[in-house]
Amino acid sequence: MYNITEISRRDIIDLFTKGYVEHCVFLDSQKVSYPYYGRLSEIDFLKKLYPLDKMPSDDNRYENAEGDIWQHTVNNDDWESDWVFTDDRFELLKGVDSILLDFLCAVFHPENRYEQGYWKEYLSKINGILKADGYELYESDKISQRSVYSWRKITQEESVSGRFIPFSVRNKKVIESKSLILPTISKKLRSEIIKLFNRYDEDLYETTETGLNYYIKAKEVAFRNIGQHYIPHAFDNSGKYSKTEDFDHFIMSNYPFCVFDAIELFPQFDNDNFIDEINLLLKNNGIVYKLAGGKMEVAKMSLKNKEVITEPGLKELVEQATTLYNNKTTSDKQLAVEKIWDALERLKTYYSGLDKKKSSEKIINDMSNQNDTYKELFNDEFLKLTKIGNDFRIRHHETNKTDIIDNNYYDYFFLRCYALIDTALKYLK
Secondary structure, three states: OOOOOOHHHHHHHHHHHHOOEEEEOOOEEEEEEOOOOOOOOOHHHHHHHHOOOOOOOOOOOOOOHHHHHHHHHHOOOOOOOHHHHHHOOOOOOOOOOHHHHHHHHHHOOOOOOOOOOOHHHHHHHHHHHOOOOOEEEEEEEEEEEEEEEEEEEHHHHHHHHHHOOOOOHHHHHHHHHHOOEEEEOHHHHHHHHHHHHHOOOEEEEEOOOOOOOEEEEHHHHHHHHHHHOOOEEEOOOOOOOOOOOHHHHHHOOHHHHHHHHHHOOOOOOOHHHHHHHHHHHHHHHHOOOOEEEEEEEEOOOOOOOOOOOOOOHHHHHHHHHHHHHHHHHHHHHHHHHHHHHHHHHHHHHOOOOHHHHHHHHHHHHHHHHOOOHHHHHHHHHHHHHHHHHHEEEEOOOOOOOOEEEEEEHHHHHHHHHHHHHHHHHHHOO
């Protein structure tokens, strides 16, 4: 996708290359800057994202990009400060959105960022720029108690108004079309969620428009927040869906997406303990959704072992497939299935010194640890997935194939192929 305009891209570039002026009330204004590579050198940072040793050099004295970058940023230091953003090899100015967004997530990764620098201010300013084009960077995980950031799309209403939109409203169209299937939330889990809310149901201090100060419970705030988006309803004992003024009843007798609304709209105030506990509770009950950056979302798919892939074509395919699948739109899922099947075919030829059949046999032998039962299992799975690729319209341009008639089937096809590739990667040599 190319939703991020060149205007926004250049605003981000200017932020890194020119900094910004911070105006202070009692002190003199100061210029603030932060290097995109954080605590690393430019080369060390870029090597984490790009295969510099395999990319072409723009300087004929060097064999690859790493050589000419070193020459012009370290040895001579004669390139402009914005060189990486305007260098076509890195596709940050004119490439697809995901390239720039992945780059920015790496900028703010705790392994790379300079903790004492102005990275939080830069994150906030960059989010302000990205929201105009329908994206945001958000806290998706933690490493060593430090925030890790990912990117996601936001609704047009969120990008225009800046107002938070709860789960059921954000996903209204796909919920009504029944193309979004949510997990069943048991009564037992609902009771545990209420208990968690009760533990964090603290007194909050608020002020009216007339200046009157008062205290209000966190659960009351959550219910009030829900009411700002729609009239709360719940099922009664007869099965009738009617208006309710009871927050606990709203949780116990409602659709899963309404429970997700309550989790999102419960005041968190950056309370890591609440976030950790609700996510652990959901995970332990088999719910694949988690609270990340204030929103409920499916835990992102990521091939954990992709770093072992030495063949660039295969690595690119699995990264494209998982990125597309994480976008969650139907069109992206369709393309994700196509890419993951292309990755499967590429995987079969991983050992370049062998033909396709013998390369596949080596992978299966290694996966099975020479155990005949598992060798048969994995061999059958490779054959069945190959047959699926041949029989069904995995690739949209193919004709005379069985059409995929239900959008939910894309999840099945992707996850089945994903599981085999993810397992195989653990045994590549």
